[in-house]
Each structure stands twice: as C-alpha cells, then as structure tokens.
Amino acid sequence: MDHRRPHLSREGTSLKIGGVGAESLAKKYGTPLYVTDVGRVTDRFEEAKAALTARSRDVLISFAYKSNSTIPVVKALARRGAGATIVSVAGIELARKAGVAPGDMVFDGPSKSKEELAAAIAAGVGMINAESVQEARDADSLCRSLGSAGVRLGFRVNFGIRAETHAGLATGGREHKFGVARDEVVRFCEKEGKKLKFVRVAGIHSHIGSQVTDAGVFRRQTEEMIDLAGELESFGFKVEEFNFGGGLGFPYRSADRELPVADYAEATAGVFARSRWGGRARPVFELGRWVVADSTVLLTRVNYVKKSGRVRWALVDAGMNDFIRPALYGAYHEIVPAWTSSAKRSAASYDVAGPVCETTDVFGKARRLGVSLAQGDLLAILDAGAYGSSMSSTYNMRPLAAVAAVQDGRGGLVSRRRF
Ligand SMILES: Cc1ncc(COP(=O)(O)O)c(C=O)c1O
CATH class of the missing domain: 3.20.20.10 (Alanine racemase)
Incomplete structure (x- = not known):
C-alpha cells in the first residue's frame, strides 16, 4: 500500500486502484484510461468538510467542477452535500444531473x-x-x-x-x-x-x-x-x-x-x-484540486521503447491532449509501472512521452521505474484527478481518453473513448 495514497496497492509490478487490477481495467476498456477511486474523493471531501465545519457553521463546499467533471465524482459529492461551482451552461446541466439544488450552485x-x-x-x-x-x-x-x-x-x-x-x-x-x-x-x-x-x-x-x-x-x-x-x-x-x-x-x-x-x-x-x-x-x-487530485490514475500503454543519444524513451499511447498539465505548466506527476511483462529489476531511466507531434508532449524525464520496459507494458501517471480528464481535448484528432470509476474492489466504465 502507498502510504500517501491508501487506495493504491501493488503486487510486484501490478498496480491496483480501489482494489481493482489496473491491467484488467486497461484490457477491458482500452488505453489511455482514466481510473478514479470515488471512495477516495469522498474521503478527501469529508476531511475538508470536517476541518471547515469544526471552525464555522453553515459551511458550503461548492466543488469546483472544472477540476473534475466526471459524473460519478460529482454525483458522489452532491450526495454528501457539496454545492457546485460552475463556469458554463453545460456545467449548470451537469450540476442539475448530479442532484445539486440551484441555490447551492455558484456561477463564476x-x-x-x-x-x-x-x-x-x-x-x-x-x-x-x-x-x-x-x-x-x-x-x-x-x-x-x-x-x-x-x-x-x-x-x-x-x-x-x-x-x-x-x-x-x-x-x-x-x-x-x-x-x-x-x-x-x-x-x-x-x-x-x-x-x-x-x-x-x-x-x-x-x-x-x-x-x-x-x-x-x-x-x-x-x-x-x-x-x-x-x-x-x-x-x-x-x-x-x-x-x-x-x-x-x-x-x-x-x-x-x-x-x-x-x-x-x-x-x-x-x-x-x-x-x-x-x-x-x-x-x-470552491475547493477542487485538493479534493480530487490523488483519486485518479491515467493508465497508458507503452507503444515503443527506443534509445536516442543518451535518452531512453518510453513512448506511450496517452498524449498531451489527454493530460496537459506537464506540457502546460511543467507539472510533475509521479509515473509508476502498472503492469509489466517482465518483473526483472532495472536501474534504467526513461523519458516518458506521448504520440503528439509537439516537443512538450512529455510526461516525465529521467524516470527510474525500477523495471526495464517493453512494448505492451502498462504505466500509471499518478495524481491525475484534478485538471486531468476535464482539461483534455481532441487535439491531433485524437479521441478523448476513456474514463472508469472504481470503489471497494468493483469498477465500471464511465465513458468510452470518444470524440
Ligand atoms: C474561481 C475559482 N474557484 C475555484 C477554483 C478551484 O481551484 P482549486 O482546484 O485550485 O481548488 C478555481 C480554479 O481555477 C477558480 O478559478
């Protein structure tokens, strides 16, 4: 178990999220695939709520939908009393669908x-x-x-x-x-x-x-x-x-x-x-990031491994269109193996990059993953729950990544890959 992320666990190089194997999810729904542990979202929400309500009455946490607008997330938060901070007409519709009363919606x-x-x-x-x-x-x-x-x-x-x-x-x-x-x-x-x-x-x-x-x-x-x-x-x-x-x-x-x-x-x-x-x-x-950041991993398959000069590249099937934070802000996200064909230990380091024809389409540089990678292996980009799927686009005419939700050992598809 990862002490910072209690919803993640691993056996060898196989990662589980919310008790569900990453490889089985990736096989079933395809990659790139966002996987969100909804229980982790509500745990974080309750932690924030407890801290705020211990100090003031009548608190409203109006969750920032822009940070994560997947339906199981917003529905679970609405059931726990969250309002909705929205910034578009579709945001109003989503908040309604989630069950938020109009009086608890904030339009920014x-x-x-x-x-x-x-x-x-x-x-x-x-x-x-x-x-x-x-x-x-x-x-x-x-x-x-x-x-x-x-x-x-x-x-x-x-x-x-x-x-x-x-x-x-x-x-x-x-x-x-x-x-x-x-x-x-x-x-x-x-x-x-x-x-x-x-x-x-x-x-x-x-x-x-x-x-x-x-x-x-x-x-x-x-x-x-x-x-x-x-x-x-x-x-x-x-x-x-x-x-x-x-x-x-x-x-x-x-x-x-x-x-x-x-x-x-x-x-x-x-x-x-x-x-x-x-x-x-x-x-x-209007908390967003703090509530959802660590709830989600982005699973991505290794398409190719190649060496170019001194750099060993792991070229994966997720791109900056799926997850733009590293390219946009130089944001750091931990990357770990989620399933590998060989469990042989290795000190090799990789630059992990996507398929988009942009030099900034890189998720991490000089990452030691503990194993040597091969075509078909699965990686997980961690803490992708805030401004991940919600900031994705179809740039390069690539379909949006699929999204799955898990909780207590069970999981299901939220949206398949689509335009
Ligand atoms: C007006 C407003 N409120 C709330 C948020 C959510 O911020 P955070 O996700 O950092 O909590 C944002 C984020 O951009 C914002 O612009």
Whole structure:
C-alpha cells in the first residue's frame, strides 16, 4: 500500500486502484484510461468538510467542477452535500444531473457571455460572481427581459494578493484579468449598487490562485474580505456570502510543501467565524484540486521503447491532449509501472512521452521505474484527478481518453473513448 495514497496497492509490478487490477481495467476498456477511486474523493471531501465545519457553521463546499467533471465524482459529492461551482451552461446541466439544488450552485467566470448569464439567471443559481461592474448591470437588465424576480450577485474582488505558485496558476495579482479592483467595487456599490432593480449585491468572492500552500496568504484574503464587508455594510449592503474560492495546494511530490487542511480551515473559516460575520453570513469554499487530485490514475500503454543519444524513451499511447498539465505548466506527476511483462529489476531511466507531434508532449524525464520496459507494458501517471480528464481535448484528432470509476474492489466504465 502507498502510504500517501491508501487506495493504491501493488503486487510486484501490478498496480491496483480501489482494489481493482489496473491491467484488467486497461484490457477491458482500452488505453489511455482514466481510473478514479470515488471512495477516495469522498474521503478527501469529508476531511475538508470536517476541518471547515469544526471552525464555522453553515459551511458550503461548492466543488469546483472544472477540476473534475466526471459524473460519478460529482454525483458522489452532491450526495454528501457539496454545492457546485460552475463556469458554463453545460456545467449548470451537469450540476442539475448530479442532484445539486440551484441555490447551492455558484456561477463564476471572468468573461461570461449574455447567453451564459441568462442561463444562470433562468436556472436560479444561488450566486453569480461578477468580474466586472458591467456584468452586474448586464445581469440586472437580463433579469428584466427574462421576467426573473432577481438574482443574488457577488463581486469577485481583486485585492492584489500575490500567491506564491506557478505563474500560470496565480490569479490574485493586480496585473491579472480576474475580478474587480476593491476600490471599484466600493465606488460601484456606493453610487449604483442600490439602483439595480433585480440584482442584489450579496456576496464577496476571492480566488487568489491554485496550488497555494501559504496559510498567511489565505489569512490575508480572509481579513481583506471582512474589511470590505464592513465597508459595504456602511452603504446599506448586507453581505450574505463570503466565498473564499479554492486553491488549497496538493503535494504532487512527497517533498512538496503541504498546507494541512486544518491550517487552511483556520486561516479561512476560523478567522471568519470569529469575526462579526460569523453566524451572519455563509462561508463558501470552491475547493477542487485538493479534493480530487490523488483519486485518479491515467493508465497508458507503452507503444515503443527506443534509445536516442543518451535518452531512453518510453513512448506511450496517452498524449498531451489527454493530460496537459506537464506540457502546460511543467507539472510533475509521479509515473509508476502498472503492469509489466517482465518483473526483472532495472536501474534504467526513461523519458516518458506521448504520440503528439509537439516537443512538450512529455510526461516525465529521467524516470527510474525500477523495471526495464517493453512494448505492451502498462504505466500509471499518478495524481491525475484534478485538471486531468476535464482539461483534455481532441487535439491531433485524437479521441478523448476513456474514463472508469472504481470503489471497494468493483469498477465500471464511465465513458468510452470518444470524440
Ligand atoms: C474561481 C475559482 N474557484 C475555484 C477554483 C478551484 O481551484 P482549486 O482546484 O485550485 O481548488 C478555481 C480554479 O481555477 C477558480 O478559478
């Protein structure tokens, strides 16, 4: 058993996920194949929920669907009380299918079209988080033309908080496209906010980035939100919802810095609950990555092994279109054998790469896998549950990878390879 990932186990070079053999899944459903242990997802969700509800009442974890939008995952989370943070019309449909009540849906996005805003209003989502003041005006006129009774709106506020994370994952700096500057939110609420007929400004939202592991940054975010809520109150606005975004980091390498979920909960829910807003407003957490990252492996078959100069390549059948994080962010993901024809130990190292004609289509460099690889062997790319299948594409006219779900020794296909 892998002590960091209790749902993974191995006998020799054969990997099991959720008690189901990787090779049997790969044979049955083909590769590349995402395999998710749904029990692991709900365990992580319950861990986060326990940490947050120990510090504040009325917590809503509004799972970030963009991180993993597979139906067994979102259904299992909805059954445990998760809301849904969505950013598209299809996201609303999926949340509905999962069983999330519209009031527990949060609609986010920095550049929503009028059609998207109209769909969110018509669906009766609990909160639309606006990222410009024009969006608030548009939502108001759309409510009028749709004959809607009204909508609750939060502002995603750009407090100018810089999180130490990959540049492509930081969103809270003043130079980023996200949110509305604090001053502008204040000015808008003071001058125009009360004139809106159908939009009720009722929320403050902040998401400073992903893969954040500094409790101090989350604490500062909470303090900024509390401070702004006080100022908005002085103009007669009642902040009903504090949305802390997501962003809690996941350690992809065992040596990575990790922020314990209890410390995260303290910096957000704890500080919030002790403020005068505790018990008066609902704290919302849009966690994605931390909940689902380690639930899933991407199984991929070795097509070819070849040596080129000093590099030994293992060329596999998954490509950057199936799993883009390494190519997009230089993200590190552990790669392990999932089944090999020979169990002979070897110190050989491999660069593991896909079939796409792009130099960045590489999943790992100089990886020692403990065995020598041959055509037909099966590898597992670990911790592929967040921004894995949900970020995949059909680039190179390749079908999307198949997806399977497992739990307690049983598994089934969720979606076959498809365009
Ligand atoms: C507004 C918003 N909320 C929540 C999330 C989820 O973040 P994470 O998966 O890092 O928890 C994101 C991710 O991009 C986001 O943009």
